[in-house]
Amino acid sequence: ISGAIGNLQEKFQLSAQAMGGAASAAIWGCVFGVLFAGYLSDRFGRKKMLIASAILFGVSAFGSAIPENLTQFIVARFVGGLGVGVASMLSPLYISEIAPAHNRGTLVTLYQLAIVLGINLVYFINLLIAGMGDQAWNVEMGWRYMLGSEGIPALLFLGLLFLVPESPRWLAKQGRDAEALDILVRINGEERGKEVLEEVRGTLNEEQGTIKDLFSTGLRIAMLVGIVLAIFSQITGINAIIYYAPEIFKSVGFGTESALLQTVVIGLTNTLFTFVAIWLMDRTGRRKLLLFGVSGMIICLAGMGASFYFDLSSGPLLLFFILGYIACFASSLGPIPWVLISEIFPNKNRGTAMSFCIVMLWLGVVAVTQFFPIMLEQLGGAFTFWIFMVNAIILVIFVWRFVPETKQKTLEEIELAWKQINS
Numbered sequence: 290i291s292g293a294i295g296n297l298q299e300k301f302q303l304s305a306q307a308m309g310g311a312a313s314a315a316i317w318g319c320v321f322g323v324l325f326a327g328y329l330s331d332r333f334g335r336k337k338m339l340i341a342s343a344i345l346f347g348v349s350a351f352g353s354a355i356p357e358n359l360t361q362f363i364v365a366r367f368v369g370g371l372g373v374g375v376a377s378m379l380s381p382l383y384i385s386e387i388a389p390a391h392n393r394g395t396l397v398t399l400y401q402l403a404i405v406l407g408i409n410l411v412y413f414i415n416l417l418i419a420g421m422g423d424q425a426w427n428v429e430m431g432w433r434y435m436l437g438s439e440g441i442p443a444l445l446f447l448g449l450l451f452l453v454p455e456s457p458r459w460l461a462k463q464g465r466d467a468e469a470l471d472i473l474v475r476i477n478g479e480e481r482g483k484e485v486l487e488e489v490r491g492t493l494n495e496e497q498g499t500i501k502d503l504f505s506t507g508l509r510i511a512m513l514v515g516i517v518l519a520i521f522s523q524i525t526g527i528n529a530i531i532y533y534a535p536e537i538f539k540s541v542g543f544g545t546e547s548a549l550l551q552t553v554v555i556g557l558t559n560t561l562f563t564f565v566a567i568w569l570m571d572r573t574g575r576r577k578l579l580l581f582g583v584s585g586m587i588i589c590l591a592g593m594g595a596s597f598y599f600d601l602s603s604g605p606l607l608l609f610f611i612l613g614y615i616a617c618f619a620s621s622l623g624p625i626p627w628v629l630i631s632e633i634f635p636n637k638n639r640g641t642a643m644s645f646c647i648v649m650l651w652l653g654v655v656a657v658t659q660f661f662p663i664m665l666e667q668l669g670g671a672f673t674f675w676i677f678m679v680n681a682i683i684l685v686i687f688v689w690r691f692v693p694e695t696k697q698k699t700l701e702e703i704e705l706a707w708k709q710i711n712s
Contacts, residue, residue: 290315291531291552292415293432300428301359305662313658314363315349318370319377319651326378327644335383335456338375343450345372346443354437369439378647382639385631386458389477390699394570394628401624402563407442408531409556414438416553458636461489485699492636492704508642511633514692515646518626521684523653525586526677527618529661530555530611551608558612562619574696575625576688582621583685589614590678597670622684626650632695635704 290312298308322342330338349369356362380400388396418434419427457476460469466486474482569578592610601607634642664673695703 290436292412292419293435296428296432297362300432301362303359305666307359309659309662311359311363311366313655314366315370315373316651316655316658318367318372319374320370320648320655322371322374323378323644323647323651324374326375327640329375330379330382330459331462331640335379335386335459336450336453339379339383340447340450342372342375342379343443343447345369345375346446347440350437350439350443353439354433374647374651377651378643381627381631382643383456385628386456386639387454387472387476389481390702391697392571393632394575394696395567397628397631398563398567398570398624401619401627402560402567405556405559405563405619405623409553409560411435411438412553412556416550457486458489461486462493462636466490488699489636508634508638510691512642512645514633515626515630515642516649517684517687518629518692519646519650520653521680521687522622522626523650523657524677525583525618525622525681525684526590526614526657526674527623528654528657529673529677530615554608555611555615558615559619559623562616563623565616565620566624569620570624570628571696574694575629576692576694578621579625579688579692580685582617582625583681583688585617586614586622587678587681587685589617590674590681594671594674594678597674629692629695632703633693 294308294312297303297311301307301311303311322345326338345368349365349372352365352368353362356365381397384397384400385393415435418431418438421434422431454472455468457469457472460466460472469489470482470486473485476482477485566578589610593607593614595601596607596610630643630646631639661673664676668676693706698706
């Protein structure tokens with residue numbers, strides 16, 4: 290959407306409010322997709338629902354490329370958002386349920402890497418498509434090619450999903466122990482695979498989890514951690530920069546082509562420092578990485594605000610602070626909430642608890658996507674980024690006080706630790 294939103298605004302003559310609505314249409318789809326993903330994946334399996342999300346991506350790609358009015362565009366983007374919502378909840382859940390404990394953090398972080406590689410690739414695609422014609426052509430046709438290009442990864446995703454196994458923990462939950470054991474042995478080796486299956490059986494023998502359980506004494510702190518990390522990973526400003534980067538740069542004097550080129554640099558930084566997260570996740574641990582990363586974000590957000598306040602935003606200083614912010618986010622707050630949300634809840638509640646947390650995450654995305662253009666217009670860049678900075682300060686205090694370390698522990702060991710904390 291970042292390369293298309295400016296042309297879309299001109300095509301349909303959108304106000305700042307309508308521009309936020311157009312950009313956030315897919316995000317509302319995400320909210321509803323996540324709401325049903327947990328229940329449906331518990332009933333039909335993780336793999337089947339991921340296949341359904343790939344089909345929704347394809348439908349959205351086609352629908353987003355052909356609209357004749359804003360309503361048609363919003364509907365198509367909403368459909369794609371349903372797919373994103375399902376995938377955003379089930380991808381880290383699936384990875385956490387299938388990954389060995391010693392590198393689970395690294396493997397779930399690959400989910401975040403896939404996201405940033407996708408963002409990075411799309412920045413290049415948008416830049417290439419924008420160069421195919423003049424501004425008039427981009428307003429009429431360019432954005433259609435940008436959004437329609439989603440169909441290619443949608444088809445790849447659909448095809449590759451047929452090569453992956455079902456989650457062994459879901460299979461065990463359905464009483465299909467032989468299939469679960471086969472997958473666990475292939476991943477962990479025969480002896481360890483049998484041990485993990487016994488641990489899974491032990492937790493599944495408990496009473497089935499309910500929504501009411503999510504806020505019981507035993508799960509209350511875990512839910513608080515999941516919800517706060519989910520919301521604050523968004524309201525500290527990342528999507529304001531990812532979605533609106535070209536418009537930010539154009540607003541401070543960069544031309545369209547230069548602004549799109551700056552977003553490519555942002556994408557490369559995002560990708561590079563996600564590799565840093567992969568390298569450090571299971572070495573330094575989630576908690577320490579969060580504390581350092583969010584502290585760096587605070588410094589950079591302060592610098593962004595100062596750049597606007599002192600009218601220094603048209604030079605390289607703003608880009609420097611944006612890249613610093615992206616680096617800190619990508620190596621900490623980008624991947625870690627997905628990792629923690631996928632591992633801190635017990636087997637019987639994991640699907641429902643993750644759905645609830647990720648709904649909160651997408652509501653945070655909606656808020657930022659919808660209101661950032663209005664904040665930038667009415668408050669100015671300085672106070673907008675300083676608001677994000679205050680949110681980041683609140684988050685770093687929360688992490689220091691409440692977030693536990695989970696590296697090198699099996700999901701069942703983490704579940705037992707929460708019980709001990711709350712007993």
